[in-house]
Amino acid sequence: MAQKIKLSTIAETLGLSTATVSLALRDSPLVAGATRDKIKEQARALGYIYNRRAASLRTSRSGIIGVVVHDIMNPFYAEILKSIESELDRSRQTFILSNHYDSVEKQRTFIETLLQLGGDGVIMSPAIGTPPEDIRLAEDNNMPAILIARSVEGLDVPIFRGDxxxxxxxxxxxxxxxxxxxxxxxxxxxxxxxxxxxxxxxxxxxxxxxxxxxxxxxxxxxxxxxxxxxxxxxxxxxxxxxxxxxxxxxxxxxxxxxxxxxxxxxxxxxxxxxxxxxxxxxxxxxxxxxxxxxGQTEVGRNAARALLDKLSGSHEPDGIHLIKPEMRIRQSTGPVKQR
Amino acid sequence: MAQKIKLSTIAETLGLSTATVSLALRDSPLVAGATRDKIKEQARALGYIYNRRAASLRTSRSGIIGVVVHDIMNPFYAEILKSIESELDRSRQTFILSNHYDSVEKQRTFIETLLQLGGDGVIMSPAIGTPPEDIRLAEDNNMPAILIARSVEGLDVPIFRGDxxxxxxxxxxxxxxxxxxxxxxxxxxxxxxxxxxxxxxxxxxxxxxxxxxxxxxxxxxxxxxxxxxxxxxxxxxxxxxxxxxxxxxxxxxxxxxxxxxxxxxxxxxxxxxxxxxxxxxxxxxxxxxxxxxxGQTEVGRNAARALLDKLSGSHEPDGIHLIKPEMRIRQSTGPVKQR
DNA sequence: GGGCATGCTCTAAAGGATTCGATAAACTGT
DNA sequence: ACAGTTTATCGAATCCTTTAGAGCATGCCC
CATH class of the missing domain: 3.40.50.2300 (Response regulator)
Known part of the structure; x- marks a missing residue:
């Protein structure tokens, strides 16, 4: 409320430059240990909040990943999302969720919004009738896409789904x-x-x-x-x-x-x-x-990992990744009986 | 892919200044109609993508609203979310969703992330044991909070819930x-x-x-x-x-x-x-x-509206807003019968 | 003591949009 | 014809962080 605390606030109160403060907060080995500790302590004391938009403006990495599916209320997708979530969490990515309800329009709006926010990548279960261009729009603007559950003709982005x-x-x-x-x-x-x-x-x-x-x-x-x-x-x-x-x-x-x-x-x-x-x-x-x-859990986990791999440049997981389904026999089926 | 298109790209190709382009794209009355049309046309032709992070760095308005609940897979929250979504959609806000699974820790991480992204506000169903400071953290950094479903002692942020x-x-x-x-x-x-x-x-x-x-x-x-x-x-x-x-x-x-x-x-x-x-x-x-x-629908809708009102400064919806529940009698209840 | 690493910190230039205040042109009325 | 408006556009500063590249000690070796 009082005053916005920024890097330069910390720098001034300690008689250092913003460069040093910036490096220290990110644990750069360029900064002396004692200085680093002092800076971190001061940041905490002042209640400093890292400004990601300023940072990402410079670095063009936002730490945001988009996920769009037909309907997150549908437990099938919900289970996938849960597994994506736990995978992304550990890599400190924020994820933005959206339903498209099979509206190509809504889906495109989401992709555009994500581009505006500088999203690093997107995981999607494409809406019915998705034109390949809509996904290329993402790829062309340097935001890799991974498909789950459904494919789109005429595209060679990686896809994860059950057989x-x-x-x-x-x-x-x-x-x-x-x-x-x-x-x-x-x-x-x-x-x-x-x-x-x-x-x-x-x-x-x-x-x-x-x-x-x-x-x-x-x-x-x-x-x-x-x-x-x-x-x-x-x-x-x-x-x-x-x-x-x-x-x-x-x-x-x-x-x-x-x-x-x-x-x-x-x-x-x-x-x-x-x-x-x-x-x-x-x-x-x-x-x-x-x-x-x-295999919802595998689909989500593997899709998230594939995207993270792609972002870190370590691996290109192209092509179709099929997961083998398994039968679960319970009580809703039984021997035939005439009605 | 080729080249990043920015305001200045449009400005240069048309022999105008970035100031004019910026104003035109936002339909400012300061710009002549003919110029505006030309600019918009060119923006479309070049595939210009608005850079929200750059904009929000300057304006300190990100268009992002956070929503955090216990578990979005729970249909009770899912119905609330749906109604929040449809309310926010029409005001062109992006919303970021998260579960806290009643972990105060996870909830605080979410609030911090939202602050880093410059979130405009947050709607939350607080985790069990939420300390008031965690919510004040948001408020103190100029990110108003609205509670739904559950209250937190010692706080006077607006809350919407059933009776x-x-x-x-x-x-x-x-x-x-x-x-x-x-x-x-x-x-x-x-x-x-x-x-x-x-x-x-x-x-x-x-x-x-x-x-x-x-x-x-x-x-x-x-x-x-x-x-x-x-x-x-x-x-x-x-x-x-x-x-x-x-x-x-x-x-x-x-x-x-x-x-x-x-x-x-x-x-x-x-x-x-x-x-x-x-x-x-x-x-x-x-x-x-x-x-x-x-009244999930009302809770979601009213909470979202209250937040939007608060952001636009038109209205301060403080206090508790109770929604009156109603009985729905169906077949799972009947006259008493001894077992 | 001169030449070289090594270690730490700093200066300054991005990054892309917004906006205040200024300017130039066109128009108004007398 | 001229002062006074109105209209349309622009220049430049600003938001906050990152990161080359430079600079300055200090320590070490020959």
Whole structure:
């Protein structure tokens, strides 16, 4: 309040130059030990606050990293963010978070803001329909980007994600092995690479088992609990009377189980349901959800490390980094039972 | 990549001064319309990126607002954040988000980082045990703070929160009116103002109905789904055989309903359960959760507006701003039934 | 004692936008 | 035609830190 304390304030009170003070505070070996201690002590005493904007103006390094995903409230992204956070924390980077809600517009605004702030890099799960130029804008202005979860055509920035096609085929195979032959696929969209991959995994698994693929058994759209809840109605009224559902993710699966229960049926006994992601919540759902662990923690950690490596120039982690999903079998799936 | 475009680049290519360019880009009436258009056009053509750090060095306004809460993954905070976000968005402020996970240490680090970046203000739900000095640090360095959800003793910064004591008493009264007399309180902690207020609301409602308060009926601790899930076991083994539970929040209530179902009982019929917060999820839970709407949207919106007002100097929103909670009766509560 | 390291500190020039006060040009009214 | 406005633009200082490059002791060796 009183007076802004700056380097020169410290310098004057000690009869030194700002250069020395600046170096001392950053532990430069150029400054004598005794001087350094005196300076640090004085800085503390005066309540000095380092001015990063002034510093970064000079050094063109801001210590800011941007992270933008579809929706941070979605536990799938939240778990990724948590692991990014713990990775960045230890390297003293500040991170700025944003949702784009699949608005290309909002996403571009975020990238521009980040550029204005001098962001050092950005980790993003690109919005549906992201034009490659928007990401090149970042790269061209010296702000490297790393993608997570979704790819963008025509770009060669590093990307970290689970192997969606393989993961969904695991879930589908599991249902097939329980005797199910009429299996619906609930949720997701063809507009993202993830959506296409997951549907493909489902189709592949059915084909391999010589089960005919019926497009009517696909209920596209839902990606949230509410979506899954509502899709239960559609599912239960399908004329083919499917006995199982491969859901887009755990949220859809949990919502759908709630919808099924509301209709008086018992999920896991009357209808088998699989999720995807293995959120913390999956194991405490009723019944406990059979799902596919999608490696959120690895995705976040590896993406953050890759960016830090790139920034420190030690390593260029280009290309696609796939993480192998794993099956988690619980109580929401069981042997086939006619309705 | 090629060359950094700055104000002076634009100025030179047009034969103008940086002063004029700077003014034009900010739509100053001092600049002639034709000149302004020419400048803006050129800025776009060159791919000029506004350098906020340089600007804020001069103006000491960064356009950055910090938001720190216990855990952004918690849907209660997530809903607040969403409403803060939409409020700040329209005033072109960037916001930086952080969790403190109730670590005073982590919270202070965040405040310091924000000060270094020249944050204009901070909205926070203070960590348990936050010393008033930590918040004064912000205020003293010209970065106003607004509290949400929790208070800190010995401070007169504005605070926005629900009326917890009143809210919980609504839920408790509702159970009492259904005939319940042995009602447990599940979750929460005495270490936060919210925790103390909610317990007090529960106690008050019982006393008003002449029901004796049994401290053994309190199961403190849980604040998450998993916590509620585990607390169900404790609850069901209480010798007093309570017929209803007032839960700390919706997460605890939903977790607890899952735990109760896992034990073979039907929540809403065998045991009545109330939540708190009215998350989106409450209405699709099985059974749909009776809960108390806590006004997250208002809290977020009002807090954000208050901060913006304070920054623009138009208004000093000091003091406590309580939001009146409202009852939402659904299927998780019903008439008393002996177990 | 002269020549050279070595160790520590300082001077001054960036870095990019904003803004006060000055200036020049165009216009007003008489 | 001239003093007085108004309008549009500019010069230069300023915000605070970093960092070459210079400078000055001191100590050491031959």
């Amino acid at each position: 969606d096609s393989y993961g969904i085929s695991l879930a589908t195979n599991h249902l097939i092995s329980l005797g199910h032959t009429c299996i619906a696929m609930v949720g997701g969209t063809d507009q993202t690479s993830t959506g296409r991959d997951r549907y493909q995994g489902y189709v592949n698994a059915l084909r391999r088992a010589n089960i005919e693929v019926d497009p009517e058994l696909r209920i596209p759209g839902p990606r949230s609990k509410l979506g899954g809840f509502e899709a239960a109605v559609t599912f239960l009224s399908l004329p083919q009377k499917p006995t199982a559902a491969v859901c887009w993710n755990d949220l859809v699966a949990i919502g759908m189980m709630n919808g099924i229960a509301r209709a008086g049926l018992v999920p896991g006994r009357d209808v088998s349901v699989t999720g995807y992601d293995d959120l913390e919540e999956a194991s405490i759902a009723t019944p406990a959800l059979t799902t596919v662990a999608n | 917890d004591s009143y809210g919980i008493s609504l839920a408790t009264n509702h159970l009492i009116s259904l005939g319940h007399t042995c009602i447990a309180m599940v979750g929460g902690t005495d270490q936060t103002s919210t925790g103390r207020d909610r317990y007090q609301g529960y106690v008050n409602a019982l006393r008003r109905a002449n029901i004796e308060v049994d401290p053994e009926l309190r199961i403190p601790g849980p604040r998450s789904k998993l916590g509620g899930f585990e607390a169900a076991v404790t609850f069901l083994s209480l010798p007093q055989k309570p017929t209803a539970a007032v839960c700390w929040n919706d997460l605890v209530a939903i977790g607890m309903m899952n735990g109760i179902a896992r034990a073979g009982l039907v929540p809403g019929r065998d045991v009545s359960v109330t939540g708190y917060d009215d998350l989106e999820e409450a209405s699709i839970a099985t059974p749909a959760l009776t809960t108390v709407a806590n």
